[in-house]
Amino acid sequence: MNRKKGMGMLKGSGWALLLMLMMMLSVGKMTASSEEEECENRWIHIRKLPSRFNLDLLANCSEYLMLDDLCPYLGNHGLGQKTHNRSRSWYRTDPSMLELVFHRRMLEYPCLTQDPMRAKAIYLPYYAGLDALRYLYGSESNFSALHGLHLFHFLQQDNPQIWARHMAHDHFLVMARPAWDFSQPLTNDPPFWGTSFLELPQFFNLTALTLEARAWPWQEHAVPYPTSFHPLNLGLLESWITRVRRSKRSILALFAGGGGGGGGGSSSPNIRRSIRSECENATSDPSYEKLCEIVDCSNGVCEHDPVRFMRPMLQASFCLQPPGDTPTRRSTFDSILAGCIPVFFEDLSAKSQYGWHLPENEFEDFSVSIPKEEVVFKGLRILNVLQRIPRSKVRSLRKRVLALIPNVLYRKHDSSPGLKAKKDAFDLAIDGTLDKIRSRVQELHSVI
Incomplete structure (x- = not known):
């Protein structure tokens, strides 16, 4: 698809008009309702940004270097195309569309206000991950320290009092990439991988919701990778959970991913290599049809095809989640969705990422932790560890995993009232962001 076709897709779907109308309707509905008291400490203002910061970036969906054509994943407001025509909940969702998905959901947030001075938080609908692509892969890779400066200059020139009111402590945005991709030190010359957005002093005070956060910066917080499951009503969610609960677990452990193979890559020890070796040499166990299974997701073959890995996950008791290029994995949330108990290696x-969605103090209640050093360097057998877990404990772990399913999915926009009453990944992210901003603003004013 060329750029003209991409632009035609956007114009044909009435994106700009729809976004504007949704904002007006959402604000008008709430300000006129009797529920206004419930929004007293939850008002959010969506900062109006020129389209070059969001919608225009979608017009280039087929032109980003080093990436496949992103245009097919713009459908359904970023959820992507349905996996098949009769699907009511499953989509070919690309994680890079989280900024678009989040923006669309923000437009139906019940506590929107057009008055920024009334708001407790300011949402910046800036598609930072998409805008970063020209610095990551394009001709501007030598100018990655400039990423975000054009946004800052606009915020300084257009109603600067909004940015200055709390020194930007009340602002937040979504970045659909790991924080490491925005964390190149400004002193790097020549530049390495990544942009310097999160290293710019101008943005030190805002809250960044990323797919993976670093351990130390207070302004970053990780939110779940989007899965392919986006139900529209409570019945569809409950039907899926029932299917997950009743699924026969005939496989002890499953690994869905790439890496760790013997060809072409490094032969140095690593956790993925250990998993593949152990799985390929697994013996039998009378309690399971298979002790271990690998779903090869090399070269991105699983990324937009959830059937490829969800069916095996539904049959597995444990899903192995080894780190790869970065510590976190979308597969973590796919496994929870399938009722497959996640096994972490760091x-x-x-555990130190998704505290709003996966409570850190409850990790032992829904997951298993096996230190990767014990496996790689000391010969600890993963399957032996899992086989020793009592069946009663396995049932308890899975019960808690099932309870977490609503926490990690992003429901479809315009969903039914019944489903809206059950908080999803978006709702929990907003709650956490408001709490975080409230704390920072109070601290700021106590110091002043």
Whole structure:
């Protein structure tokens, strides 16, 4: 698809008009309702940004270097195309569309206000991950320290009092990439991988919702990778959970991913290589049809095809979540969705990342932790560890995993009232962001 076709898709779907109308309707509905008291400490203002910061970036969907054509994944407001024509909940969702998905959901947030001075938080609908692509892969890779400066200059020139009111502590945005991709030190010359957005002093005070956060910056917080499951009503969600609960678990452990193979890559020890070796040499167990299974997702073959890995996950008791290029994995949330108990090999994979969605103090209630060093360097057998877990404990772990399913999915926009009453990944992210901003603003004013 060329750029003209991409632009035609956007114009044909009435994107700009729809976004504007949705904002007006949402604000008008709430300000006129009797529920206004419930929004007293939850008002959010969506900052109006020129289209070059969001919608125009979608017009280039087929032109980003080093990437496949992103245009097919713009459908359904970023959820992507349905996996098949009769599907009511499953889509070919690309994680890079989280900024678009989040923006669309913000437009139906019940506590929107057109008055920024009344708002407790200011949302910047800036598609930072998409805008970063020209610095990551394009001709501007040598100018990555400039990423975000054009946004800052606009915020300084257009109603600067909004940005200055709390020194930007009340602002937040979504970045659909790991924070590491925006964390190149400004002193790097020549530049390495990444942009310097999160290293710019101008943005030190805003809250960044990323797919993976670093351990130390207070302004970053990780939110779940979007899965392919986006139900429209409560019945569809409950039907899926029932299917997950009743699914026969005939496989002890499953690994869906790439890496760790013997060809072409490094032969140095690593956790993925250990998993593949152990799985390929697994013996039998009378309690399971298979002790271990690998779903090869090399070269991105699973990324937009959830059937490829969800069916095996539904049959597995445990899903192995080894770190790869970065500690976190979308597969973590796919496995929870399938009722497959996640097995982590380092805390950075989830425990120290997703506290709003996967409570850190409850990790042992829904997951298993096995230190990767014990496996790679000391010969600890993963399957032996999992086989020793009592069946009663396995049932308890899975029960808690099932309870977490609503926490990690992004429901479809315009969903039914019944489903809206059950908080999803978006709702929990907003709650956490408001709490975070409230704390920072109070601290700021106590110091002043």
